[in-house]
Amino acid sequence: MIDVLVVGIGEYVTGLAQQKAAQSDKSFGVVALSLFDMRSRGLVGNIRLAGRDASRFESVRHHFETNLKSAYTDLDTSFEAYPKSGRNDEAYKEALSDMKPGSAVMIFTPDDTHFTIARDALEAGMHVLVAKPLVKRVQEHQILMDLAAKKGLLLMLEVHKRFDPIYADAVDRIQTFGDFSYFVSYMSQPKSQLNTFAAWAGISSDISYYLNSHHVDLLCWAIGEKAKPISVYATSATGVADKKLGRKVEDTITLTVQWENIKSGALATSVHTASWIAPPSDVHSQQRFFYMGHNGEVRVDQAHRGYTVSTDTNGFQSANPLFMKYTPRDGKFAGQEGYGYKSLATFVESASALRDNPSNLAEYNRILPTIQNTLTTTRILEAGRRSLDEKRIIEL
Incomplete structure (x- = not known):
């Protein structure tokens, strides 16, 4: 305890x-x-x-x-x-x-x-x-x-995406796909969330740090030491959030990352897009990725798990109880x-x-998403922000 x-x-x-x-x-x-x-x-x-x-x-x-x-x-x-x-x-x-x-x-x-x-x-x-x-x-x-x-x-x-059983299984399969070739991810939040984030959006952080961080981390986890990022170029779309919040705010940010496979020297590309101006839909947040290696590919749509619900109160929804199960079972919380x-x-x-057992720390630093093994994620996210601000490719 x-x-x-x-x-x-x-x-x-x-x-x-x-x-x-x-x-x-x-x-x-x-x-x-x-x-x-x-x-x-x-x-x-x-x-x-x-x-x-x-x-x-x-x-x-x-x-x-x-x-x-x-x-x-x-x-x-x-x-x-x-x-x-x-x-x-x-x-x-x-x-x-x-x-x-x-x-x-x-x-x-x-x-x-x-x-x-x-x-x-x-x-x-x-x-x-x-x-x-x-x-x-x-x-x-x-x-x-x-x-x-x-x-x-x-x-x-x-x-938490590392603990999604489907994402985790995809990562295990990616290990068998040989060299890394191409990755693309998309994640969104609805416009209404800009009200929730009004105190900091476009002031102390942006939608890339907030959402792209998920799939940048996922890719870094999936390829491990197989490949390294060598440059980042970021682009943005504007016009909605700045009007809503009355200041300069990117609506959508895309990071394009050039990678190099360490053993073969073969190049690879990843593209990560995040937005917070999505319209209402059957899910609160769209979230998906596609990965292609030299010997295989995988795609996962985390927002749609083939489970839909429709009620008089909330209308039609695509449910994902694999994230948090709020519906009680026999009056008890059952989302463990x-x-x-x-x-x-x-x-x-x-x-x-x-x-x-303090000696277990080394093992946790190896298998968990700790400060010790997530430096590449921070490098890519910071380079993306610098690329937007400086309007150039950032070499890593």
Whole structure:
């Protein structure tokens, strides 16, 4: 059993966007609900949530009481809140001071804050999970990588697609396809999400960092040390988000990455597109990829799993309970097999195990998406941003 601090109380954590239940596929949230269930299973002890404004916790508690506890009988949704009163952008530091070293910290905050919070958590002796993108710059990645190694702590990237059984099987098959040749991915969010992201969109981060990070990481995981990126060129589309938010914001960003297969020297190309101006559809987020190797190819549409539902309330939808299963079973939460849940549970279980067996860290750094093996993802994402800003190809 391990105590957990979650930094950030937005949609992915609580299911709330702008203090209202999110109009998305995550209206119950992912992180808090998963932790409440893990606590009922004896995996998690105390749960702390840190935000910046104490007044928001009233709506968080009301949402949990009204929605989560009405859906799942006997679910304990209690937590300790930081700040206790008023507003404090560094309330998480008070929470860290109340925790024992070796506890766990999960960071789900705007992209530009990840580095500072993760550094502070590591300095306090905590194992850390960070939402994608882990950080925005290679320099920050290397600082945290060195710090985690020095402290002997786990610093893991929360990329739940690695825990999708279909994506994971595709990656296993890709290992048998010989040299890497071509990869293309697409992921979207509806225009309505720009309201949720209004505080930071186009200011501290962009849609490539937010969404392309998923499939850039997936490709890096799939090809491992087989190939290396040698250049990145980014392009964008504009005209919707800037009008909606009143500032310069890219609607859609495409990264084109040139790769080189290390043994043969053969070239390869990957194209990663992310957008947050999609219209309403049967899914909240389109998400798919195609991979071609010299000896085989694979395509996966993660948004459509051949399972459709239609109701008077929500109309026609393509359901994906493999991510988070919110429908209760016999009045209980039954989503433990969802890959959104598994990503969090894997971190919790690994951090707990390290207290008894610190020597396992080297193995976790080999098999999990940790700070130690995701540097290439950060290199590509940062190069994409630089390419947009500098209007040129970035050599790696």
